[in-house]
Amino acid sequence: MIIDCHGHFTTAPKTLHAWRKKQLEGIHSDLIITDDEIRAAVEGGQLKLQKERGGDLTLFSPIAGQMAHHLGNEQTSLVWAEVCNNLIHRVCNLFPDNFVGVCQLPQSPGAPPANCIPELRRCVEELGFVGCNLNPDPSGGYWLGPPLTDPVWYPLYEEMVRLDVPAMVHVSSSCNPCFHGTGAHYINGDTTAFMQFLLADLFKDFPTLRFVIPHGGGAVPYHWGRYRGLSLETRQRPLEPLLDNVFFDTCVYHEPGIRFLTEVIPVDNILFGSEMIGAVRGRDPNTGAYFDDTKRYVDACARLTAEERHKIFESNARRVYPRLDAVLRNRGVDAAADL
Amino acid sequence: MIIDCHGHFTTAPKTLHAWRKKQLEGIHSDLIITDDEIRAAVEGGQLKLQKERGGDLTLFSPIAGQMAHHLGNEQTSLVWAEVCNNLIHRVCNLFPDNFVGVCQLPQSPGAPPANCIPELRRCVEELGFVGCNLNPDPSGGYWLGPPLTDPVWYPLYEEMVRLDVPAMVHVSSSCNPCFHGTGAHYINGDTTAFMQFLLADLFKDFPTLRFVIPHGGGAVPYHWGRYRGLSLETRQRPLEPLLDNVFFDTCVYHEPGIRFLTEVIPVDNILFGSEMIGAVRGRDPNTGAYFDDTKRYVDACARLTAEERHKIFESNARRVYPRLDAVLRNRGVDAAADL
Numbered sequence: 001m002i003i004d005c006h007g008h009f010t011t012a013p014k015t016l017h018a019w020r021k022k023q024l025e026g027i028h029s030d031l032i033i034t035d036d037e038i039r040a041a042v043e044g045g046q047l048k049l050q051k052e053r054g055g056d057l058t059l060f061s062p063i064a065g066q067m068a069h070h071l072g073n074e075q076t077s078l079v080w081a082e083v084c085n086n087l088i089h090r091v092c093n094l095f096p097d098n099f100v101g102v103c104q105l106p107q108s109p110g111a112p113p114a115n116c117i118p119e120l121r122r123c124v125e126e127l128g129f130v131g132c133n134l135n136p137d138p139s140g141g142y143w144l145g146p147p148l149t150d151p152v153w154y155p156l157y158e159e160m161v162r163l164d165v166p167a168m169v170h171v172s173s174s175c176n177p178c179f180h181g182t183g184a185h186y187i188n189g190d191t192t193a194f195m196q197f198l199l200a201d202l203f204k205d206f207p208t209l210r211f212v213i214p215h216g217g218g219a220v221p222y223h224w225g226r227y228r229g230l231s232l233e234t235r236q237r238p239l240e241p242l243l244d245n246v247f248f249d250t251c252v253y254h255e256p257g258i259r260f261l262t263e264v265i266p267v268d269n270i271l272f273g274s275e276m277i278g279a280v281r282g283r284d285p286n287t288g289a290y291f292d293d294t295k296r297y298v299d300a301c302a303r304l305t306a307e308e309r310h311k312i313f314e315s316n317a318r319r320v321y322p323r324l325d326a327v328l329r330n331r332g333v334d335a336a337a338d339l
Numbered sequence: 340m341i342i343d344c345h346g347h348f349t350t351a352p353k354t355l356h357a358w359r360k361k362q363l364e365g366i367h368s369d370l371i372i373t374d375d376e377i378r379a380a381v382e383g384g385q386l387k388l389q390k391e392r393g394g395d396l397t398l399f400s401p402i403a404g405q406m407a408h409h410l411g412n413e414q415t416s417l418v419w420a421e422v423c424n425n426l427i428h429r430v431c432n433l434f435p436d437n438f439v440g441v442c443q444l445p446q447s448p449g450a451p452p453a454n455c456i457p458e459l460r461r462c463v464e465e466l467g468f469v470g471c472n473l474n475p476d477p478s479g480g481y482w483l484g485p486p487l488t489d490p491v492w493y494p495l496y497e498e499m500v501r502l503d504v505p506a507m508v509h510v511s512s513s514c515n516p517c518f519h520g521t522g523a524h525y526i527n528g529d530t531t532a533f534m535q536f537l538l539a540d541l542f543k544d545f546p547t548l549r550f551v552i553p554h555g556g557g558a559v560p561y562h563w564g565r566y567r568g569l570s571l572e573t574r575q576r577p578l579e580p581l582l583d584n585v586f587f588d589t590c591v592y593h594e595p596g597i598r599f600l601t602e603v604i605p606v607d608n609i610l611f612g613s614e615m616i617g618a619v620r621g622r623d624p625n626t627g628a629y630f631d632d633t634k635r636y637v638d639a640c641a642r643l644t645a646e647e648r649h650k651i652f653e654s655n656a657r658r659v660y661p662r663l664d665a666v667l668r669n670r671g672v673d674a675a676a677d678l
Contacts, residue, residue, distance in 0.1 A: 254564025
């Protein structure tokens with residue numbers, strides 16, 4: 001089974017964007033999207049490519065770049081998160097074999113992360129979602145809040161632990177002109193979050209808390225020696241135990257990058273992801289293949305055994321997202337069915 | 340010949356730090372450092388390791404983390420840059436075979452970069468420096484200024500072109516609690532600068548302007564496919580011509596990282612650098628070798644031919660820093676003497 005742990009509903013009907021625009025202008029409007037419109041948006045987008053590329057199931061969440069927690073106030077973010085999460089829920093109900101939900105949180109600059117708990121609980125316990133996206137910088141590129149290891153985040157982490165759901169650390173769009181969104185802010189956010197984890201004792205306090213750092217972990221694997229050295233120097237401890245709690249996806253858009261990732265990071269910590277129809281939607285003129293067809297790169301990675309590839313494609317995701325595993329077991333999909 | 344393009348005087352006498360502290364407190368004091376103190380600081384530090392590791396010459400600049408352009412005002416930064424650059428000049432005069440100067444610029448948040456021109460000119464034309472360090476974020480981790488491609492930087496670039504000196508894009512310390520200095524802000528700065536270059540037409544306006552992006556280019560080589568795709572999508576042009584103007588050093592502190600760098604980035608764009616006695620000063624317990632002994636990694640890189648290794652160790656630096664080449668030719672060191 002091929003599980004893509006990183007998908008956003010980037011092909012959502014334009015009605016959604018129009019509604020958001022009005023929301024930010026303070027104009028009340030009703031959001032009307034029919035099931036047929038959802039079907040068309042998915043069948044012509046993520047589902048089409050999932051099938052073409054040989055995937056089976058995608059962990060599906062609202063558009064990361066549109067979370068834009070820096071816009072409006074906390075109430076704005078709460079309503080917007082509900083709207084987006086409900087739309088994902090409808091996708092998952094229409095295509096239950098292909099999509100399982102991951103939620104957007106109603107974060108807002110300066111608002112206590114604890115205020116996200118009700119929406120997280122609703123999404124997990126009522127809508128059947130299996131994880132959440134956590135924005136380490138709700139200020140949208142100015143990094144005005146505390147690091148992810150600050151105690152202000154702890155109530156939310158307690159709830160994540162209680163619900164047994166991981167978070168993907170994922171920034172949203174950047175309103176800082178220095179940072180291009182997907183070309184700088186996304187990657188910087190990944191690198192920054194990892195270094196915050198390295199410095200702190202978060203996982204002593206929450207031994208079962210789990211984070212997926214997307215986009216191949218930002219710059220982290222490439223600078224693995226730097227991080228090993230920094231851990232030894234600043235915290236007098238090896239870096240490797242962090243890997244009990246921190247995982248990386250495969251959203252690295254070229255074959256050498258994926259080969260390198262699998263060389264440096266233990267295979268147990270790598271989850272297949274593509275973020276397809278996301279940052280880079282075109283084809284590589286050198287190969288004719290889509291840049292974001294990361295399954296090709298994993299398939300081509302000769303150093304991986306079948307067992308290792310199975311971990312990356314399926315079993316790691318089921319381990320990191322236990323509620324996904326439960327969904328699949330309920331459907332009779334055993335963990336190693338296709339190995 | 341082995342040229343390390345990335346060295347800072349991190350072992351400078353403590354007197355320097357005490358002087359800076361007083362400066363920031365607004366207390367006038369005289370900075371007195373003897374030649375013997377400089378000799379001791381260098382001979383027990385960068386010179387010792389340069390010799391032990393088989394290097395010949397280091398492009399030497401003031402401590403990057405201490406530039407701290409966000410502290411004080413423009414006048415503070417100007418005086419501090421002069422003090423630091425003069426100290427580097429003294430090192431280079433005491434050890435002319437081993438060190439050639441690269442200067443700190445008197446940047447300050449909100450101040451026009453054009454105001455750095457007199458100090459750049461003084462360092463290059465009077466002190467014999469061959470390049471400068473350019474801080475893309477003088478606000479120290481808040482990124483409150485314009486991108487490096489904004490016209491406000493153009494007068495400085497005109498002077499760099501006139502003097503024929505490149506800049507290493509190098510942030511300083513971070514005063515943002517989200518960003519650890521060497522573990523996040525440094526790497527993010529590298530990634531951010533590259534993406535700014537990708538988006539703009541800076542090198543159409545300055546075809547001979549050259550930047551070295553340190554720390555192996557931040558996250559850029561690891562995400563080369565992402566950047567290739569982003570260039571094609573956002574600018575409808577291939578990424579590769581950027582490499583006429585942008586270069587990466589080898590400050591990647593593990594062997595697989597260096598191997599990967601040389602696999603993805605053309606060898607003509609890679610300059611040997613170590614930033615020794617910098618971010619990571621310890622030894623890898625797995626090998627007993629220093630993490631920042633990057634020469635070992637380049638030496639071990641079996642894919643490199645002797646000619647390619649020579650480019651990385653010497654000839655690329657001489658091409659990117661023509662004034663360094665002139666210094667060496669004046670000394671009778673021909674470009675390919677040891678090939």
